[in-house]
Amino acid sequence: MTMNSQTYGIRPHNCQVVLVTMQGSIYESCDSIFLTEQYLGKPLKELCYFFEGELDSILNSTATKITFEKIRIESKYLPGYYDFIFSKQALDGQQFLLWEIYDYTIVYKEYAFLQQLQNEIAIQDQLVKKNLSTAKDNLEFFQSGYTSSEESNVKKLIKKTINSKFSSSSKLFRKPSEPDANMSLVNLKNCADGLVNEINYFVKQLKNTQYGEIDIKPLIRSLLNSHSINFAADVPDKVYIDENLVKKLLQILSIQYAPLPSSSAKDIDVTFTKSLSKGLYLSIIIKENAKFVMSLACNFIKLSVLKSLVAMISGDLTLDLQENESIFVTIIDIPTK
Amino acid sequence: MMTSKKIILTGSFGVGKTSIFNQFMFQKFSDKYLTTIGVKVNKKVVNINNEDVSLLVWDIAGEVTQDKVPTSYFLGASGIIYVIDLSRPTTFEKLESDITYLKKLLPGAIVKLVGNKKDLLSEEELEETIKVISKPLDSVTSAKTGENIEELFISLAESYLVK
Numbered sequence: 001m002t003m004n005s006q007t008y009g010i011r012p013h014n015c016q017v018v019l020v021t022m023q024g025s026i027y028e029s030c031d032s033i034f035l036t037e038q039y040l041g042k043p044l045k046e047l048c049y050f051f052e053g054e055l056d057s058i059l060n061s062t063a064t065k066i067t068f069e070k071i072r073i074e075s076k077y078l079p080g081y082y083d084f085i086f087s088k089q090a091l092d093g094q095q096f097l098l099w100e101i102y103d104y105t106i107v108y109k110e111y112a113f114l115q116q117l118q119n120e121i122a123i124q125d126q127l128v129k130k131n132l133s134t135a136k137d138n139l140e141f142f143q144s145g146y147t148s149s150e151e152s153n154v155k156k157l158i159k160k161t162i163n164s165k166f167s168s169s170s171k172l173f174r175k176p177s178e179p180d181a182n183m184s185l186v187n188l189k190n191c192a193d194g195l196v197n198e199i200n201y202f203v204k205q206l207k208n209t210q211y212g213e214i215d216i217k218p219l220i221r222s223l224l225n226s227h228s229i230n231f232a233a234d235v236p237d238k239v240y241i242d243e244n245l246v247k248k249l250l251q252i253l254s255i256q257y258a259p260l261p262s263s264s265a266k267d268i269d270v271t272f273t274k275s276l277s278k279g280l281y282l283s284i285i286i287k288e289n290a291k292f293v294m295s296l297a298c299n300f301i302k303l304s305v306l307k308s309l310v311a312m313i314s315g316d317l318t319l320d321l322q323e324n325e326s327i328f329v330t331i332i333d334i335p336t337k
Numbered sequence: 338m339m340t341s342k343k344i345i346l347t348g349s350f351g352v353g354k355t356s357i358f359n360q361f362m363f364q365k366f367s368d369k370y371l372t373t374i375g376v377k378v379n380k381k382v383v384n385i386n387n388e389d390v391s392l393l394v395w396d397i398a399g400e401v402t403q404d405k406v407p408t409s410y411f412l413g414a415s416g417i418i419y420v421i422d423l424s425r426p427t428t429f430e431k432l433e434s435d436i437t438y439l440k441k442l443l444p445g446a447i448v449k450l451v452g453n454k455k456d457l458l459s460e461e462e463l464e465e466t467i468k469v470i471s472k473p474l475d476s477v478t479s480a481k482t483g484e485n486i487e488e489l490f491i492s493l494a495e496s497y498l499v500k
Contacts, residue, residue, distance in 0.1 A: 057413030070375020
């Protein structure tokens, strides 16, 4: 028996036909794509992993034709992308499995490029929708989350936060209440440090913003100058900003950090201290057995500071540098589990 | 004779099926997303209580719904690992109908539901996410760190020996 175009019809050049015995070994092939000489009579399972798991199922299947599309083969004898079609054939009174191989390597590589683009766009689209949804939820909370007394408390707290230093005060590491409390406190401290970096970064960006050329509030400029040690060294002396733009940016930034609405408990003490050596600084003390959610606590602190920036730039909040209180203690209500 | 099982990695696109596949097969991970075309097959032998189990893992291209995956891919499969991306809710929106479809297609197969990309979520986010997933997860993994990847396949292999 010889395989030829009369027996199987004209095949495209990217096609190979292989006759496989019902015991799973190669019987004959037209060898258009790969040479089977060394495999004749040998188990097909040795050719690639595809057959190791699949051949028995194919041989035992009652289906007249089974098609496998886009099979990627990494075997050195048949590397590429193929479509396989299997069907049972009786030839000269003997039953065979007819294995048709279609080499679509070039086509599928181009297809991969398009699918990559399509999937990347779809993934980005999904992530944007998710972030928008989260931002919307946070915005609702942000807009209605505080009562007037809380707002007042936050404003009072914030009044001095901006020119305070999130220091690595020893108080921060005092009285660890749980075995992992130190790590939590370190995280919190890092979080606060991160916020300072973010503020620094933002302030640095301002110097490149010339939109409306509205002079920043003199008080804030004075603040930045007088407490520049708390900010990046290259913060400019004079900053021109578009008030609305900055408000918008900060609002977006603060929405990102808005905590989820939840019941609250007084688990963290935030203390602003004024000392001759350090100036104003902020320490954060975690109460013993505190049960707050760390990320929310961090977010809350960030939110407070960011809100203060918005308020200051919009003129809603002014700093009274004449206050003489040397220690100002407040308690932040931290959302809990 | 060594037990040999065909395992299918399936789920939506971009959930990390190939990353799980590569982490399990080669202990490698890449941050770059590269789409899978069709199917890629590889094999790994795991040893369970001195018995070898050959796992032939099929990493198939992600589809939004499972009924779009060619049914021939599932032929003879003993296990299905349905992967979702914990950071993308879209990837578990069709979870229930997909699992129902797969169980109907392969009544005897073990189906594992896996939440991948754990590393992208905080503990709180993970808790919240798990709450909204309509079915309990069998495993929460990170193909990036390798967390629970080997365990996932080992638990599948163990269940075949028990059977």
